[in-house]
Amino acid sequence: MFSVEQINRLLEVFQKQNLILISSKLGPDYLTQTEIQRLQHYGINTFHLYDKSKDIALQMFHFGLISDAIGEIDSKKITFENLQKYFESGDYIPLNKTQLNTLDSIKKQFLGDIKANEGKIFQDVNNVIGTSEKKNRLAYEKVIRDEVEKGKLMRLTSRQIAQELARKTGDWSRNFNRIVEYISHQALDEGRAAMMEDKYGKDALVYKSVFPGACKHCIRLYLTAGIDSQPIIFKLNTLKANGTNIGRKVDEWKAIIGTTHPYCRCTLEYYDIIYNWNSKTRSFDIAKPNAKELVKRIDRRPIRITIAGKEYLA
Secondary structure, X not given: OOOHHHHHHHHHHHHXXXXXXXXXXXXHHHOOHHHHHHHHHOOOOHHHHOOHHHOHHHHHHHHHHHHHHHOOOOHHHOXXXXXXXXXXXXXXXXXXXXXXXXXXXXXXXXXXXXXXXXXHHHHHHHHHHHHHHHHHHHHHHHXXXXXXXXXXXXXXXXXXXXXXXXHHHHHHHHHHHHHHHHHHXXXXXXXXXXXXHHHHOOOOEXXXXXOOOOOHHHHHHHEOOOOOOOEOOEXXXXXXXXXXXXXOOHHHOXXXXXXXXXXXXXXXXXXXXXXXXXXXXOEEEEEOOOHHHHOOOOOOOOOEEEEOOEEXXX
């Protein structure tokens, strides 16, 4: 069997890796002083770990933020490689106070998910070892208590623990991948919402692009008549006021800016009132007869984006 010391060392490894993850992906500001000191004990400088070009939430928020603006830049002047370098550089356009608060909220949500996953790992380790110990005790009651048999059972129990933990690591990995996917899409939609609010105002009309494989809940919340039907149009402020669905029961889920549930990939889109829904293309691309009369844009400060050494306005 594993000793108490070995079990604690195993759990310590998991905790150390989680702290490294938080520091490198979110930044040292999301560690407590005790956690910073713990990493320093291992000889790790938390401030050297962080690279904002590798910050998942920051990168996806900015992608959402400029995704609408990119469409206004002549695509011939900007290559995919240049755009990729822009995101890899981490040298993004500055965020205003509201946007920074939104990003901070996303990161704290990410932090909470990571901590919850860490708790699940600790619980799994304790459960696996506890269950094996119980099986071991029951087995001792049924066999001859000689040293050879004890030795066999000891080796068997340790092997069972190792196999079970190996299986569990797959679960932990999938959980982490789900967390990353969830927070990435959340940051993307929040970035898009920030741009739409800046460009069109808090009452901007929006909808969710619902994909064919979407769940029944997203179909119910975002479409007028089932899959492939016209999306429901919302005011951006309405979705913002609905917050997130974290902590809500399924039948209490609301239409929101970000991800409706952990596996949701429906994307926030701006609705331009000059277009009607086209059921053939499943998009708003049929210009209304009175389109010219409906055209209205809220003035905003143009976004300056420097890509490959050249500044673009959008």
